[in-house]
Amino acid sequence: MYVLGIESSCDETAAAIVTERKEILSNVIYSQIDEHEAFGGVVPELAARAHLEKIDLVVAKALGNAHLDISEITAVAGACGPGLIGGLIVGATFAKTVAMAMGIPFIAVNHIEAHALSVRLTEDVRFPYLLLLASGGHCQLCVVHGVDRFDVLGKTIDDSVGEAFDKVAKLLGLGYPGGPALEKEAANGNDRAFALPSPLCRGKSCDFSFSGLKTAVLAASGKCKSAQDRADLCASFQKTAAGILGHKTKQAINLCRSKNIPLTTLIAAGGVAANGIVRKELRNVCSSSELHFSAPPAQFCTDNGAMIAWLGVEKLRDDQTYSLNFAPRPRWPLGE
Ligand code: KG4
Ligand code: ZN
Numbered sequence: 001m002y003v004l005g006i007e008s009s010c011d012e013t014a015a016a017i018v019t020e021r022k023e024i025l026s027n028v029i030y031s032q033i034d035e036h037e038a039f040g041g042v043v044p045e046l047a048a049r050a051h052l053e054k055i056d057l058v059v060a061k062a063l064g065n066a067h068l069d070i071s072e073i074t075a076v077a078g079a080c081g082p083g084l085i086g087g088l089i090v091g092a093t094f095a096k097t098v099a100m101a102m103g104i105p106f107i108a109v110n111h112i113e114a115h116a117l118s119v120r121l122t123e124d125v126r127f128p129y130l131l132l133l134a135s136g137g138h139c140q141l142c143v144v145h146g147v148d149r150f151d152v153l154g155k156t157i158d159d160s161v162g163e164a165f166d167k168v169a170k171l172l173g174l175g176y177p178g179g180p181a182l183e184k185e186a187a188n189g190n191d192r193a194f195a196l197p198s199p200l201c202r203g204k205s206c207d208f209s210f211s212g213l214k215t216a217v218l219a220a221s222g223k224c225k226s227a228q229d230r231a232d233l234c235a236s237f238q239k240t241a242a243g244i245l246g247h248k249t250k251q252a253i254n255l256c257r258s259k260n261i262p263l264t265t266l267i268a269a270g271g272v273a274a275n276g277i278v279r280k281e282l283r284n285v286c287s288s289s290e291l292h293f294s295a296p297p298a299q300f301c302t303d304n305g306a307m308i309a310w311l312g313v314e315k316l317r318d319d320q321t322y323s324l325n326f327a328p329r330p331r332w333p334l335g336e
Helices: 033-039 044-065 085-102 111-117 161-171 178-186 211-221 227-258 276-289 305-317
Strands: 002-007 012-019 024-031 075-081 106-110 129-134 139-146 149-155 265-269 292-294
Touching (some): 002 305, 012 305, 044 085, 075 111, 075 305, 139 227
Antiparallel strands (some): 129 139
């Protein structure tokens, strides 16, 4: 089975081909950093145009790298939401067109669900597992029981954690994309230099809040007089954000245990799961809770076509295919 996956929900045009045996035959990503850098963030209209310009080249390269002809593809999976509508229309329409022209199944993929199941492409992880999804658009904790079967335990009530990384990076002049730039800057800083708040961490709730932390960084940035101060503030922010993720994950583990949900594994996914300090914090939480911790390799945490293709494989095995009338959904919560 060769499944082509197409991703275009935000600022990456990506295509990949994977098999049901977890072989990643190709994984091509065209990042739009150059298009958006000058604006310090993603400009939706520019993103849509860039997807339109690159999508055929990216898909052709994915086929070429896999040494496959389009006639050998079994099915096409396209990210159909959530995300920026212009990009979703480009990717979904391309995926449907290939499916129609080749007479093969089309699978509409939820981008968040693709992140949630991506670890099963790179490792053998069984359901159920606890998932921390930490990306630019989302921040939530849920139990993944199976394909399309999620129990959401908590989510952010304001910004996602990736958004907080991006906004803090922009505020401190680190450019776009913010998360990786901030992690690099923080490597030279003292993470105890600034005392920052951890909002919503008192009670037992598994919901997150990051906007107060971001505001506190804004206030503290006034005290930054040197390059070292800036690195210290980055390190302090990163440590606090990772601490919040770890604390909430611990709350979720306790909640699952009180409900007798048989968990053995915590999985982190989404762009922020690529962060070394976040991974370290989650590993610590797991070792104190006797859970196994895992996350996809960093390149599969951030947006990619392989995770879309993999969810296509999982859905195909479940006999789930979609009508070509499926409309892209800019808002598409997990489990809907
Ligand atoms: O999963 P993703 O590629 O796209 C969404 O679905 O949102 O996540 C992108 C987010 C951005 O906010 C980016 O700054 C953040 O993930 N990110 C990181 C790192 N790499 C990406 N945040 C912190 N540290 C990183 N190394
Ligand atoms: Zn994503």
